[in-house]
Amino acid sequence: MLSASAHVGQVVTILIMAVALGMDALSLGVGIGMKGIRLRDMLRISTVIGFFHILMPLLGMFTGHYMSSLLGYVTTYFAGGLLILLGGHMVYSSFKGDGVQVLDHRSPLGLLLFALGVSVDSFSVGVSLGMFQSDLVLSVLAFGFCGGAMAMLGLLLGRKVSRNLGDYGEAVGGAILLAFGFMFMF
Template sequence: MLEATLHEGQLLTLLIMALALGMDAFSLGVGIGMRGIRLLDILKLSAVIGLFHVLMPLLGIAAGQYMSLLLGHVATLVAGLLLLLLGGHMLLASLRGGEELGPSFADHRKAGGLLLFALSVSVDSFSVGISLGMFAADALMTILLFGLAGGLMSVLGLLAGRRIGRSLGSYGEAAGGAILMTFGILFLL
């Protein structure tokens, strides 16, 4: 009886954590979706984000015996800087009328941009994985919940952003960039 209660408590805790970590994917999705995105790109980006939400906590759990406090702070700092960079790129591109700004590192349709977006929202899953590794959480349940929540929340965010972006017209990309920069600043504070 006690073991079943502990298992249910751990499941609820992991589910709440997965949804909280998935909110990054949702917010990034809104920003990208406002820029305009095809359904196929929504599926690709969400699948990669979901995969990163599996791999990053798995790596974190494996490294759970080492330097949790240091890596937690560094992961948040990196995520904030990436979001600032991506949001700034989107904002500048919108001000220049969609004209590309040098190399398109922030283009979600290219492999580099796709990986950069996925990394920016899943890097905090790594530090959470470290903490969970130190407390011997159920690794399989953790990575499945984190991956599912990350992928689902990114789909919801991308679809919501796409809908909002249509309403805003040409200002959608600028608004999306401003949203990403705001989240980046909040990560850094």
């Protein structure tokens, strides 16, 4: 049984981790928001990201300690690769004009890949939390809420910035995703 001060410390630690994991969603939401996005799509994206911020640490917690050393590197490269793919596609389509949008955030595949790319780092955190006896419900709910809320904030900010950048908004948003993808990879 945890003492009151230990419980408060655990809650604060979980909230700090939730905000830190949500920073990716915020930053990458700005990149997607720069494409120009409707409020309905913003709600859908932030909800899916919130769900993945619950699912991924939960899966990580259940995966266990023996897999963490192998999957820690794989998930980072996978997330980086997804973000490079999405960012490269956004930059390419911004200069090419209106073409076929294979990884559009409005398509189920594009939304899934974006949410997975933003949330995959929480899998590794979940593996780490699984080794400790942290509060499972509090952890995944805090991660989900922060991920979804920060994604929504990023999408709103990106949409606002995109109005000022005009046609270059999608290219700038793609460059942001590319930069984060390369940061994950290297």
